[in-house]
Amino acid sequence: MENCIDCANKSDEEIVALTLKNQDYYAVLMERYENKLAGYIRRISGLGKEDVEDILQNIFIKIYQNLQGFDQMLKFSSWAYRIAHNEIISHWRKSQVRPQLVGGEEANQFLHNIASELDIAKEMENKGLQADIETVLEKIDLKYREVLMLRFLEEKKYEEISDILRKPLGTVATLVNRAKKQFKKEAEKMKIKF
Amino acid sequence: MESLKDKILNKIKSGEIMQKPRWQFLTKEFLTWSGAILFLAIAALVCSAVIFNVQDIDWTLRPRLHWGAGRFIFINAPYFWIIGLVLFISLTYLAFKHTNKGYRYALSAAGAIILLLSLAAGWLTHHAFMSGRFLEQGARQYFPYYAAMDRPRQAMWQQPEQGLLAGEVIIPLFNNTFQLADINRKNWMVICDGCSIKQGVTLSSHEKVKVIGQEIGADEFTAEEIRPFFRLPAPPRFPRFNNEIKN
Numbered sequence: 001m002e003n004c005i006d007c008a009n010k011s012d013e014e015i016v017a018l019t020l021k022n023q024d025y026y027a028v029l030m031e032r033y034e035n036k037l038a039g040y041i042r043r044i045s046g047l048g049k050e051d052v053e054d055i056l057q058n059i060f061i062k063i064y065q066n067l068q069g070f071d072q073m074l075k076f077s078s079w080a081y082r083i084a085h086n087e088i089i090s091h092w093r094k095s096q097v098r099p100q101l102v103g104g105e106e107a108n109q110f111l112h113n114i115a116s117e118l119d120i121a122k123e124m125e126n127k128g129l130q131a132d133i134e135t136v137l138e139k140i141d142l143k144y145r146e147v148l149m150l151r152f153l154e155e156k157k158y159e160e161i162s163d164i165l166r167k168p169l170g171t172v173a174t175l176v177n178r179a180k181k182q183f184k185k186e187a188e189k190m191k192i193k194f
Numbered sequence: 195m196e197s198l199k200d201k202i203l204n205k206i207k208s209g210e211i212m213q214k215p216r217w218q219f220l221t222k223e224f225l226t227w228s229g230a231i232l233f234l235a236i237a238a239l240v241c242s243a244v245i246f247n248v249q250d251i252d253w254t255l256r257p258r259l260h261w262g263a264g265r266f267i268f269i270n271a272p273y274f275w276i277i278g279l280v281l282f283i284s285l286t287y288l289a290f291k292h293t294n295k296g297y298r299y300a301l302s303a304a305g306a307i308i309l310l311l312s313l314a315a316g317w318l319t320h321h322a323f324m325s326g327r328f329l330e331q332g333a334r335q336y337f338p339y340y341a342a343m344d345r346p347r348q349a350m351w352q353q354p355e356q357g358l359l360a361g362e363v364i365i366p367l368f369n370n371t372f373q374l375a376d377i378n379r380k381n382w383m384v385i386c387d388g389c390s391i392k393q394g395v396t397l398s399s400h401e402k403v404k405v406i407g408q409e410i411g412a413d414e415f416t417a418e419e420i421r422p423f424f425r426l427p428a429p430p431r432f433p434r435f436n437n438e439i440k441n
Binding site for chain 2: 071168
């Protein structure tokens with residue numbers, strides 16, 4: 001494993017196949033997904049650093065435990081996000097912590113991605129941007145909020161969201177549309193201009 | 195401080211975290227598919243009972259009863275089997291949805307495919323084995339609530355004043371007369387003087403028949419036509435049963 005020089009050129013799915021033969025390769029997968037999944041957990045769950053680490057640890061353990069059941073027809077990232085999604089939902093149900101949502105640079109990225117879709121006035125210099133997005137997203141149902149995050153922050157394709165949430169493609173498209181409408185409606189209701 | 199990655203790798207190496215074996219995932223998938231196929235097979239059988247009951251509806255009675263089409267359909271619809279069909283189609287869909295790729299199919303598409311498969315397999319078993327009739331007879335015989343649910347449909351044949359009577363032959367035909375116990379277990383003397391006896395009717399003991407005619411007394415009825423209880427023919431006899439009969 002220490003000699004895995006060309007690991008960077010290998011796909012996630014190839015690393016999964018290698019991990020099944022040699023457990024040391026699992027470190028490569030963890031390295032690739034540690035920051036991505038930590039960010040995803042933080043944005044959805046609104047938990048602090050320690051709790052995020054706990055959930056992330058559970059996710060990596062579950063991924064490893066279920067690695068033999070990984071369907072090679074799926075993208076590994078979709079499968080990993082699905083496990084993360086289930087773990088977050090399960091934790092959220094247990095603790096009922098109110099999500100704190102996006103902030104900082106992520107707010108800009110989120111707004112940039114969603115603005116063109118929503119056809120809303122975009123004022124990237126708006127200083128209250130982060131607070132405004134948080135306020136609007138807080139009013140949106142969890143199922144819509146998550147789908148907006150996956151689409152506009154994680155920049156996942158519809159097919160990937162379908163695999164992550166285990167919902168048909170049409171349902172995902174409907175969810176995204178409804179989520180956009182609800183976001184716009186809430187923003188207008190609260191007289192927030194982006 | 196130990197990083198998360200190292201912490202997990204150490205747990206893996208110490209055997210604290212183990213991979214679930216592949217056979218567990220394969221077994222789960224196999225059982226889920228088996229469940230879906232089993233529910234689909236039951237849905238198909240229930241569907242054959244629906245087909246049997248729909249085909250068994252005697253539309254020639256509607257003018258005699260002076261009922262509108264809506265009322266006639268409402269009374270004759272096989273609700274028990276329709277509810278069963280919806281239930282088993284739903285169970286098939288739920289099991290299918292839990293297979294590895296089942297979630298990718300929308301309810302409308304998967305539901306329509308399952309319904310079509312049930313209809314096709316139901317139609318096939320209905321024509322090949324008369325499975326619908328077997329189920330109908332079985333439900334009448336062994337499921338007491340079925341008879342209660344089916345009462346409005348049966349009551350249609352419990353109108354001697356309208357010339358409709360159904361029940362079980364108690365005393366077989368002799369001298370153009372036989373005795374019949376109707377659905378409410380009331381005994382009737384039925385006179386068949388030149389009446390039309392449909393194919394398949396033998397008027398032997400315990401045979402269930404439907405009679406169209408005229409009430410001529412408190413417990414007397416003149417038959418114009420005697421029909422088998424079910425319009426559709428009996429299920430085909432298998433050689434084994436024929437041998438048993440011969441013996």
